[in-house]
Amino acid sequence: MSLAVFVFVLMTALCLSLVPARRISGGDPRAFFAARGQFGAVLFFLLSVGETYSIGSVLGFPGGIAASGSVDVALWFIGYILLAFPVGTLLYPRLWQIGQRFGAITLPDLLGGYFESRLVARVTGCVLVILMLPLGTMQFIGLGTVFSALALPVSSPLLYSVAAVLAFLFVASAGLRGAALAAVLKDFLILIAISGVALAAVFHWSAGAVRPVEQALHGAGPHPFAACVMIVSTILIQSVGFCIAPQAIAAVFSARDPETIRRAQIWMPLYMVLFPLLVVVASYGLTHPAVMTHPDAVFLSVAFFVLPAWLSGLVAGAVALTALVWLGAVCLSLAAIVTRSILRVCRSMRKSVWVLE
Template identity: 25%
Template sequence: MPVNWIALTVFVLCFAGVTVLGFASAHWRKGDLDLLHEWGLGGGTFGTLITWFLIGGDIYTAYTFIAVPAVAFGAGALAFFAVPYTTLIYPITFVVFPRMWSVCRRHGYITAADFVRGRFGNRWLALAVALTGLLATMPYIALQLVGLEVVIAGLGVTTEGLIGHLPLLIAFVILAAFTYTSGLRAPATIAVVKDLMIYIVIIAAVGVVVRTFGGFGPLFAAVPPEKLILPTPPAGSTGVYGVYASLALGSAAALFMYPHAITAILSSSTRNVIRRNSALLPAYSLVLAFLTLLGFMAIAVGVKAKPEYAALFARYSNQFAVPALILDIFPPWFAGFSFAAIGIGALVPAAIMSIAAANLWTRNIHLEFINPRATPAEESRMAKLVSLLVKFGALVFVLGIPKEYAINLQLLGGVWIIQTLPAVLIGLYTRWFNSWALLAGWAVGMAFGTLVVDANAFKNATYVLSVGGYQLPGYVAIYALAANLIVAVVVTLLVNMVLRPERRDATVAADYV
């Protein structure tokens, strides 16, 4: 496909604008960026509007823009599990995360592992939470770069060979530079621009396609019927219904366990900011519904049958559905604007994720096990360096390893990160669990989930549970979490029968309100 010079020019201009904004944000609500709290949490000063954009930019990423419609394009209605799961999470956020904000603000905790360390007094349990966060985050960052690469290919720029890797290298340098200098303030300010751009793109895409087909009815009529609904389960099984429901539930439970989501939460200025955002964030779920619908629009337009996109579909498969749709329905200048929105949608979450990973390494590994006497300035310096290494690792991952590996590891990411839920979320409400029992449960959940995904050859994360001859296929993260909790409960009961219950807890009830 030839280079689309008009689209490429608009794309570069938009990127240049957010680059300037990223560096300038170091002076916004200026704080001492030699302190980890200021660099890694923006000083905890973000109000309702900035937090809304930050969390939205954190969750609704470039890869979301590419991958969710790709599932709808390929598998059909199953992709819409993303809509109820993002709706389910916000009542949980409203109830649970103000408690986390309060206790973390009271004790100066920056990560979920900090809280676990204080709550349970077990450095090894905190290490398990930190390592899980790092493991789940690394492929997530890589996938943002995968999404950016798909967009660059859509502009007609080759993504193969040394020259083909140059655009990604440039984007990496930009991301690394403004994250290092500005910390969380950079993605917070850029998230505002990114989200507004994405809203414009989605509204325009829906409007153009619906006008072309004369309404939603004709649009759905142009999609094969088997893609519009989930297949009826066979007798004796919940079939895809169980997979759909458990995917929604498991994804909701895992979403705010990711370090970057907790980082965004802890950057809020007050508890009420979190509550207000929990009420406002469902607006993003509406956007996600239309975003998923883009997959059906791409089917209706017939982009896969067009010869000019054949090579890119062969390279990126269904992930090229949205870029192809954008190229097909928009003039070149707006296609460039749309691709810039997706590309900036890669920079924002990648920046937050690298900051969250750096916070985990610095606080819960380096400070805890390597250099306990590090000064606040040394802490901040270490976090900045680690954020560079994390992004560099993600870049090497994307450039040197087949894309399927990043996608496969991200599949495991949700299975892994949900195993921290008992220690973090349940730990916000009770200290009943024995810390070593939680560690044992975590190990069982991690092993079970990993083995099931590996047995599926990394093609899906489904496990079929047989109960009385009835088949219950579902998202393995849910079953792994169930195993985790069962082990944690049983071991706690057994330990408490033999030994006195643990009393180590740096927090008190008043810290949570």
């Protein structure tokens, strides 16, 4: 039953991503990679907050708390995402305006145009591609956790290949518009998934708890000064880094105007209200160790323990969708970067060399 619901969720998301395919015309890259800057506040909001609930948030955040038994992970994780929103409020409208001036749809486009340098565009593009690869790998690791929880009778390489094809299909036909619609479904399902798991965990709390939360979840590590320095520095650096990820910039360029961006940014901190519920799930895993098969998988372990089979399948589908939609959106951004800032520069350099010869 859970497998059937899981497959249904993924197929529904795939169908949604194919809906806007007919509206994309003429091979205009701005329409494909940045939706031609036509997204209003709602779609821009849903595309941007997709970053908030990536597989790192849904699985990694409670997994980190469960593995360490400490609040340090919770503090810097929530802190940097939260403070990225004021940074984005200041930065994104300005990036949008400069992007309009240079017709940019990627960050390398923008920097290359601003500094009038192809080298800047190419170096920025190469750096972004290299830095995004580990994050992409993390999505597949998270997908592996989902597949393990479902105990699918299929080999892992085949499952990962199917996942990669699905992520490609989310964006192949309609570009960013397809990813945005899949993100709408993903955000809706992840709200239900996190709320449902946390509420069910609270309902089942008294059965099987071996110790209270204050004993399981430590308020401080053995080196408080070093921990505070790590937490504060991570929050400060990551809050800026969060804002210049390629898919975040692609979302910025999809907005209709700077006011759209500013209006959407106001609501984004409220979208994080599910993080306390993820702490509840991690705390349930810490106080009910028999439920937790592995700290990394605490969210799915608790879900499969406290929820009926069909709802577990919905949760697994929602979690898989967070990884797949993220992968699709990031690969779309990276494709734009590679084709416009790296290969195009290389092609024009080869042309220059041929002419000189």
